[in-house]
Structures are given as C-alpha cells and as structure tokens.
Amino acid sequence: MVTNVTNFGRSGLSDWLLQRFSAVVLALYSVFIVGYFLTTSDLDYAQWSAFFQQTWVRIFTFLSILSIAAHAWIGLWTISTDYIKPTGIRFVFQAVCNLALFTYVVWGVQVLWGA
Amino acid sequence: MLVVSVYRYNPEKDSAPYMQEFNIDTKGADLMVLDVLHLVKEQDNTFAYRRSCREGVCGSDGMNMNGKNGLACITPLSEVVTGGKLVIRPLPGLPVIRDLVVDMSLFYKQYERIKPYLLNDTPAPAIERLQAPEERDKLDGLYECILCACCSTSCPSFWWNPDKFVGPSGLLQAYRFLIDSRDTQTRERLAELDDPFSVFRCRGIMNCVSVCPKGLNPTKAIGHIRDMLLRNAT
Numbered sequence: 001m002v003t004n005v006t007n008f009g010r011s012g013l014s015d016w017l018l019q020r021f022s023a024v025v026l027a028l029y030s031v032f033i034v035g036y037f038l039t040t041s042d043l044d045y046a047q048w049s050a051f052f053q054q055t056w057v058r059i060f061t062f063l064s065i066l067s068i069a070a071h072a073w074i075g076l077w078t079i080s081t082d083y084i085k086p087t088g089i090r091f092v093f094q095a096v097c098n099l100a101l102f103t104y105v106v107w108g109v110q111v112l113w114g115a
Numbered sequence: 116m117l118v119v120s121v122y123r124y125n126p127e128k129d130s131a132p133y134m135q136e137f138n139i140d141t142k143g144a145d146l147m148v149l150d151v152l153h154l155v156k157e158q159d160n161t162f163a164y165r166r167s168c169r170e171g172v173c174g175s176d177g178m179n180m181n182g183k184n185g186l187a188c189i190t191p192l193s194e195v196v197t198g199g200k201l202v203i204r205p206l207p208g209l210p211v212i213r214d215l216v217v218d219m220s221l222f223y224k225q226y227e228r229i230k231p232y233l234l235n236d237t238p239a240p241a242i243e244r245l246q247a248p249e250e251r252d253k254l255d256g257l258y259e260c261i262l263c264a265c266c267s268t269s270c271p272s273f274w275w276n277p278d279k280f281v282g283p284s285g286l287l288q289a290y291r292f293l294i295d296s297r298d299t300q301t302r303e304r305l306a307e308l309d310d311p312f313s314v315f316r317c318r319g320i321m322n323c324v325s326v327c328p329k330g331l332n333p334t335k336a337i338g339h340i341r342d343m344l345l346r347n348a349t
Contacts, residue, residue, distance in 0.1 A: 001306070001307050001308075001309070001310050001312045001313070002279045002311075002312040002313055003310070004310060004311055004312070007311045010309075011309050011310065012308075012309055012310045012312065012313070012314060012315035013309050013315070013341075013344050013345065013348055014119075015311055015315065015343070016315050017345070024117075067249075077311075078311075078316075081275075081276070082272075082275040082276065083203040083275065
C-alpha cells in the first residue's frame, strides 16, 4: 500500500470510479448541449436565458461543472505525480490547480444562479 | 553484412554511455538476436549481457531490439531488423550496471511486495490442497510469466513510478494469487492494492501485451483486479 495525502478520494478505487462517472456525465452533457444548438434555430439571448432559467438545466450544468473539476483534479494530480518529482514544486502545482478549479466552480454557480 | 549498434557503458571507465557499431557477417542466415550478440562478443569480449537457457525459458536476455523489448534468444533477425541495421539497448527505465546488464532490484521489490506465494490460514491437509480442474484453469495465462521484465520496462507508468506502481509483471502475478482457490488472503491482498499507484497507475495502453514474449495479457489481469476491488468495496 502506497500512502497518499493529496489525491482526491484517498483511495485509488474511488478516484478511478469518480473519473469514469464524471466522464460519462461530461459525455452526456456534451451530447445534450450540442443537440440543443443543432435543434434550435436563430438562437438569441432571450431563448438562451430562458433555457437556463429551467431548474433541471441548471442542475445538469452544475453537475457537469463539478464533474469537470473532479475529473481535472484526478487527471492533473496523476500527471503531477508522474512528471514533477520535487515535492515542493509538485505541491505548488497541485495547489494552483485546486485553486483554479475551485474558482471555476464558484464562478459557475455565479453564472448559473446570478442575476 | 548486418550493422549492429550496441549500447556500451562501463561506469568504471566511461563518463557517459555511447553506441558502438559492429559489422556482423550472418552468412545470410536468419539468426536469433542472441546469436548475433555472441558474434559481437567474439569481436569485443568486454561486451556484457545476460543469457542462460537460450530458448525463452529463463528470461535473462530481455533487451530492447530496434525499439521493442523482447527476449534476444527467441527473436529472429527477420522480425526486428529494418534497413540492414539492428540497434540493441538495455531494458529501458532501469539503472544500467554495465552494457546490457541492468539492475532489476526495483522490479523484484515490486514482485516481492505482492507476496508471490500461497497464503492459507486453514490447517494443512494430510496430503495436498486439491483444486477442481475449473479452478486450475483460471491460472492459465498467469503462471507462465518468467519475470523477464520486458513488460514492466516498456510501461511508462513503471518508468515514472517504479517504486510505487507494481507494474504489469507484478500485477499479473498478484492476480494469479488473488484468483487461486487455495489462497485465503484475498481480502488482505486486495487491501494492499487499493491506493492510487499500485494498480490504478495503469492507463491501459497495453505496451505490456504487445511485448510479452510468452504472449500473456497483463492488462486483462489488471482489469480483473480492478473488478475484484470494485466488488469487494462498499
């Protein structure tokens, strides 16, 4: 057993499962949003805004944002442990990634539920 | 004439490794790479490599031939030579002791870590622990590994984390004991593997499968280990 403190879910299995689950969510959301663009002609602001007024669209979008954050965190953590061997530099890289992803999540909430 | 370029490094004399070329007359025969190495050694007897059984059983002459890992003794020239040139390097990712001889300590350490022997806490029977033919069949494709290290040293995940990732060879053996009906420590074995490195550093690129000289499939075994971990989890 290799001890880890910085990975997402403490266990390799939960990270692996979460990465697969988030990938499925992102695939479904991609199909959904591309499908919306293809089936909606002359899309304007009013339509776009009304579309995102629907609670289920907001929930699905927010789930996708969380999925991106989790998926990216697990992936970037893996890459950093592969290629960045000095512990200090790796921790800084991981902290920057975490901060960026956290910012995206909060920003996403603001966009979805803000004015 | 075959041009053979071999990796040379003697840490007692050389400041850095270098490639040395030899012209070898194969007399038109489709020799095995190991035979060619003997001809190289006839020209320069300071050239060092490991070999023993010369028939693909002992696993000592694993090396990188024109970019692909394999056993020199069972690889014919016709399989690897392109453009009349053969480039021989040691197995990638392991420290070089001299020329083609690599230090396999980390590889063996990972093998030792998975406890490659039967663990059974029930009282020993008078004769032997019996297995049904179907239970024995599950070990096929697993027990044949000869620990030549061709797979693990072709795996980027093992290159970057040889101290943490068990590697394809070790994981194939881990599954060989996880699936053995005579072993009673399945849960303990799985608990040892449930971290982000030991098993899950495998990204499924299947380099191990493409180089295994025994035609084994470590990626499939790793998939089975993941399934077992998932089934045992809550």
